[in-house]
Amino acid sequence: KQEVTQIPAALSVPEGENLVLNCSFTDSAIYNLQWFRQDPGKGLTSLLLIQSSQREQTSGRLNASLDKSSGRSTLYIAASQPGDSATYLCAAEPMNYGGATNKLIFGTGTLLAVQP
Amino acid sequence: GAVVSQHPSRVICKSGTSVKIECRSLDFQATTMFWYRQFPKKSLMLMATSNEGSKATYEQGVEKDKFLINHASLTLSTLTVTSAHPEDSSFYICSARDYLRGGETQYFGPGTRLLVL
Numbered sequence: 155k156q157e158v159t160q161i162p163a164a165l166s167v168p169e170g171e172n173l174v175l176n177c178s179f180t181d182s183a184i185y186n187l188q189w190f191r192q193d194p195g196k197g198l199t200s201l202l203l204i205q206s207s208q209r210e211q212t213s214g215r216l217n218a219s220l221d222k223s224s225g226r227s228t229l230y231i232a233a234s235q236p237g238d239s240a241t242y243l244c245a246a247e248p249m250n251y252g253g254a255t256n257k258l259i260f261g262t263g264t265l266l267a268v269q270p
Numbered sequence: 271g272a273v274v275s276q277h278p279s280r281v282i283c284k285s286g287t288s289v290k291i292e293c294r295s296l297d298f299q300a301t302t303m304f305w306y307r308q309f310p311k312k313s314l315m316l317m318a319t320s321n322e323g324s325k326a327t328y329e330q331g332v333e334k335d336k337f338l339i340n341h342a343s344l345t346l347s348t349l350t351v352t353s354a355h356p357e358d359s360s361f362y363i364c365s366a367r368d369y370l371r372g373g374e375t376q377y378f379g380p381g382t383r384l385l386v387l
Contacts, residue, residue: 158313188375197276197363198314198378243313256302256367258376260313 156181156248160261167234168269175229175264177244182222185249188258189218189229192241201242202229206249234268241265272298272368276379283354284387291349291382293320293364299344300366304376305337308361320347320364354386 157180167173177187186205190198202211202218204227210219217230227244245258273296283289293303301322306314318339319327326339336358338350351358361383365376 190378195361195381195383197274197380198365200375200377203375245314256304256319256376257316258304258314260315262311262313 156184156246156259158244158246158259158261160242160244160264162264163262164265164267166267166269169234169236171234171268172230172232173234173266175231175242175244175266177227177229177261179225179227179246179259181246181248182225183249184222185247185254187218187220187227188245188247189216189227190243190245192243192263194241198243231266234266236268236270239266239268272296272366272377274364274366274377274379276362276364276382278382279380280383280385282385282387285355286353289351289354289384291351291362291364291384293347293349293366293379295345295366295368295377298366298368298370300347301344301369303341303347303364303366305339305347305349306363306365308363308381310361314363317349320349322347351384354384356386359384359386 188203189201204220215232220227241263243263245260275294277292303320305317308314320339320341322341328334341347363381365378
């Protein structure tokens with residue numbers, strides 16, 4: 155059974171700092187891995203999706219990496235801003251006979267606070 | 271990106287009543303939608319997969335008679351919490367994939383906060 159863990163649970167950094175959020179998963183048979191952002195009391199916004207055959211994806215100040223063999227993914231945020239403050243969730247989609255399952259297994263999230 | 275809406279955004283109800291939550295894909299058709307619930311400071315847990323024109327697929331441990339799902343059209347899925355109790359209080363979020371547009375990103379609705387008194 156796939157389990158997804160995120161550390162740290164909470165992180166506070168001063169504005170402008172680069173930071174790394176960690177995500178680990180127990181079963182390497184994943185179809186893809188996604189990173190989401192959730193603002194308080196809101197739904198999820200998709201940030202980056204990494205296919206199982208890919209090593210990383212970049213979007214603006216965000217870079218996500220994937221190492222299936224070690225069961226790890228990281229989300230790198232460059233030059234953090236107060237507007238980046240939110241909960242960041244990673245989710246692994248298990249693979250089924252080489253195809254998608256459409257089922258996302260979420261980590262518990264990292265609550266990020268960027269201090270101005 | 272694709273837009274998914276939910277209604278209502280929050281609802282308070284008395285114990286024993288039923289509550290219906292709607293999930294709509296606004297600018298695309300979704301043959302499949304997904305329902306999640308999230309407890310405070312916890313992660314999202316998939317409850318069920320809603321299939322247009324057929325029965326929903328429930329995850330292990332989720333009572334199908336408790337959480338009724340109807341996916342009557344390509345843009346609307348509903349989740350009805352029947353005979354709600356305080357332990358059903360949670361944040362319910364739906365999602366959908368836009369298969370025609372390609373890609374595998376799931377688009378999430380803004381969520382519905384349910385409080386059962």
